[in-house]
Amino acid sequence: MDFSFTDDQLQFRDAVRTLLDDRCPPAAVRSAWTNETGRIEGLWARLADMGVLGLMAPEERGGLGMGEVDLVLLLEEAGRAAVPDPLLEHTAVAIPTLSDAGVCADVVDAAVSGAVTVTVGLADAGPYVLGAEQADHLLLERHASLHLVDAAAATITPVSSVDDSRRLGRVEFALDDAQLVSDDPRARSLAFDRGALGAAAQCVGVAQQLLDVTVAYVAERHQFGRPVGANQAVKHHLANVALAIEFARPMVYEAAWCIATGAEHRSREVSVAKAMASDAVDLACRRALQCHGAIGYTIEYDLQLWLKRGWALAAAWGDSRRHRRRVAAALQLA
Amino acid sequence: MDLTFSAGELAFRDEIRAWLASNLPTEAMASMDTPAGFEQHRAWERVLFDAGWSVPSWPRLFGGRECSLVEWLIFEEEYYASGAPGRVNTNGITLLGPTLFAFGTDEQHERFLPAMASGDEIWAQAWSEPDSGSDLASLSTTAVRDGDHFVVNGQKTWCSRGAWADWIFCIVRTDPGSERHAGLSYLLVPGDAAGLTRRPVGRLDGEPAFAELFFDDCRVHESNLLGGEGDGWSVAMATASSERGLNLRAPGRFLAAADRLAALQRRLAASGAADDELTDQVASAWMKAHAYRWQTYQVASRLQAGGTIGSEASFMKVFWSELDVELHATALRLLGGDGEVVDGPHGRDWMSGYLFALAGPIYAGTNEIQRNIIAERVLGLPRK
Ligand SMILES: Cc1cc2nc3c(=O)[nH]c(=O)nc-3n(C[C@H](O)[C@H](O)[C@H](O)COP(=O)(O)OP(=O)(O)OC[C@H]3O[C@@H](n4cnc5c(N)ncnc54)[C@H](O)[C@@H]3O)c2cc1C
Numbered sequence: 001m002d003f004s005f006t007d008d009q010l011q012f013r014d015a016v017r018t019l020l021d022d023r024c025p026p027a028a029v030r031s032a033w034t035n036e037t038g039r040i041e042g043l044w045a046r047l048a049d050m051g052v053l054g055l056m057a058p059e060e061r062g063g064l065g066m067g068e069v070d071l072v073l074l075l076e077e078a079g080r081a082a083v084p085d086p087l088l089e090h091t092a093v094a095i096p097t098l099s100d101a102g103v104c105a106d107v108v109d110a111a112v113s114g115a116v117t118v119t120v121g122l123a124d125a126g127p128y129v130l131g132a133e134q135a136d137h138l139l140l141e142r143h144a145s146l147h148l149v150d151a152a153a154a155t156i157t158p159v160s161s162v163d164d165s166r167r168l169g170r171v172e173f174a175l176d177d178a179q180l181v182s183d184d185p186r187a188r189s190l191a192f193d194r195g196a197l198g199a200a201a202q203c204v205g206v207a208q209q210l211l212d213v214t215v216a217y218v219a220e221r222h223q224f225g226r227p228v229g230a231n232q233a234v235k236h237h238l239a240n241v242a243l244a245i246e247f248a249r250p251m252v253y254e255a256a257w258c259i260a261t262g263a264e265h266r267s268r269e270v271s272v273a274k275a276m277a278s279d280a281v282d283l284a285c286r287r288a289l290q291c292h293g294a295i296g297y298t299i300e301y302d303l304q305l306w307l308k309r310g311w312a313l314a315a316a317w318g319d320s321r322r323h324r325r326r327v328a329a330a331l332q333l334a
Numbered sequence: 335m336d337l338t339f340s341a342g343e344l345a346f347r348d349e350i351r352a353w354l355a356s357n358l359p360t361e362a363m364a365s366m367d368t369p370a371g372f373e374q375h376r377a378w379e380r381v382l383f384d385a386g387w388s389v390p391s392w393p394r395l396f397g398g399r400e401c402s403l404v405e406w407l408i409f410e411e412e413y414y415a416s417g418a419p420g421r422v423n424t425n426g427i428t429l430l431g432p433t434l435f436a437f438g439t440d441e442q443h444e445r446f447l448p449a450m451a452s453g454d455e456i457w458a459q460a461w462s463e464p465d466s467g468s469d470l471a472s473l474s475t476t477a478v479r480d481g482d483h484f485v486v487n488g489q490k491t492w493c494s495r496g497a498w499a500d501w502i503f504c505i506v507r508t509d510p511g512s513e514r515h516a517g518l519s520y521l522l523v524p525g526d527a528a529g530l531t532r533r534p535v536g537r538l539d540g541e542p543a544f545a546e547l548f549f550d551d552c553r554v555h556e557s558n559l560l561g562g563e564g565d566g567w568s569v570a571m572a573t574a575s576s577e578r579g580l581n582l583r584a585p586g587r588f589l590a591a592a593d594r595l596a597a598l599q600r601r602l603a604a605s606g607a608a609d610d611e612l613t614d615q616v617a618s619a620w621m622k623a624h625a626y627r628w629q630t631y632q633v634a635s636r637l638q639a640g641g642t643i644g645s646e647a648s649f650m651k652v653f654w655s656e657l658d659v660e661l662h663a664t665a666l667r668l669l670g671g672d673g674e675v676v677d678g679p680h681g682r683d684w685m686s687g688y689l690f691a692l693a694g695p696i697y698a699g700t701n702e703i704q705r706n707i708i709a710e711r712v713l714g715l716p717r718k
Binding site: 001002003004005006069211215218219226227229230232234235236238239240242243246247248250251253254257258261272275276321324325327328331332333334 | 335336337338339340343404596599600603608610613614616617618620621622624625626628629631632634635636639646649652653702704705706708709710712713714715716717718
């Protein structure tokens, strides 16, 4: 039993944090709200250079040949920085799914190098596909099989998200235009678990960021001649957020390990992780807003970037109720 | 990261599981919170001790088997999963024991640890006073030096099983002019000391398991001082961190309760009486027990790698105590009108468990105090 990360894994996380502090500050996220693509200029290429995009691709495809335990910390950082690109879809789901199936090697190569973006749409993950219009390829589900479709061959209808940097699309495609990736239900189930895990990791990152900025704010903001954070009602709100994160986070790490090792209860553990992470980020959003007061309710103030990302991610890849239902089914409670 | 158990850990699990299967008491015991049940549970402690299971993580010298922290967590999982009796000497073994190891002299180790491990001496904690609950540092029981003795005067209260315990660990004020955290000392007092009067007080669950202690010129030898004179607060805080964190309430008991809750839900589902909303609540409570398990293994890994646990213990205290309430409250919701019935084997019915669980957010430092600690010491929010 060793529930810890290696120094290498932690250093990789620190390097990604440094990159995101530099390339993905709130002003950059804000620009993705209004620009053409909903993405951050130059960030994708930098993530490719660092090996993040291809982290899970085999070495012979130019990847790092690593797994979910290595990736989970990086996705937490992506949540913390509110990275708007479809990083989890591309890195945590599309590349390993295509690599496992041993198909579309050219797409994997281009995805690892950052030359293309591959996004994902699975039936259980929600009705919309993130970044569909901006992506080059789409990994989509039809009749429990997985298919790869060129974005140009699909019909994409844009849908507005509460988070304008999340460019959603409703996607239709003809099977004739698609290449079969896998008709093995286990591949579909694994792809879903990978996506739900990635979303859970991002939820924890968003929640931690909301907690950190709110702690800093309430220590600074004064009313009645003292910091508002000296009031017990405020303290307890934030202690509750810290508690929710403290117990969701190990489940996210444990679920990552379960996927990486093909553990018996993998899907159940992923669902525990996503349910707890969704609940944690939802609480963090609401308490962060309350503890900020009206300034948090403005569009100018950056808090809203994380609030909206948090709410979107809490529901993406299955909301907490849906994942609890999966846990209940795994435990044969119903 | 490797979340599998080693061959040694698996063998350890098999060993304790097999031992419990063939050694569990066959007759139900009375509650350990009654005089008769207290003695029945003492006898069970002896059975555990003779087989080397009463204090598995302790040194062999004092009756343990020097198991690792992870093995101890495994022990707790197996212990509670088997339905074994509650541990009547928990306050000794998990609260005072670690404090003795850290602050006791060699003589104190030899004098107290073996008898604690065997259940020959069962301990109670006497910290709270009528006017000092959450604000423990305001306590006023005094212990004034007289040669090689301390003379104790004052009153303690809410002392669990304190009317029958063999020994009592107290915090007292040894510097009469002192205030707050200064001038306190940690004193070990025999239950039959002259000048100590003990009175049982009925608890919410009906058992006479609280005690009020009255010290009236009670003389205690200086060899019973644990840590330095005047160092009582820092010694006490070491006990408190055991109480809040890993030691007092390992995940095992909550995992066992979560499994019983899941079994209850399955029985109802099989008879067609399951309800979507309650099923969701059962899943939610089960998940939290599971999360407490993994959070604990994560903390254990950190401790085994040489890390420490300080104020973070407050996360665990709040979480396990509220989890316990949730598990029992959910079961009572499933039971509906049957929930108020308390005629099961003692302490195994959900209502009795609920009444006990409700004390969790109060003892070991109330959850309001724990949230203050999380906010101020973990998050760094301003005190004033
Ligand atoms: C079942 C049970 C067993 C116990 N066993 C023992 C034992 O063996 N030995 C022992 O010494 N004690 C024992 N206790 C006592 C326990 O330690 C105290 O109850 C606890 O410290 C709280 O003190 P109090 O009851 O005086 O409540 P108070 O301190 O009077 O608190 C009353 C309420 O006010 C709140 N409050 C107080 N101060 C603050 C603050 N600063 N901020 C926010 N809220 C605050 C509390 O959280 C609580 O809700 C036991 C208690 C119970 C219920």
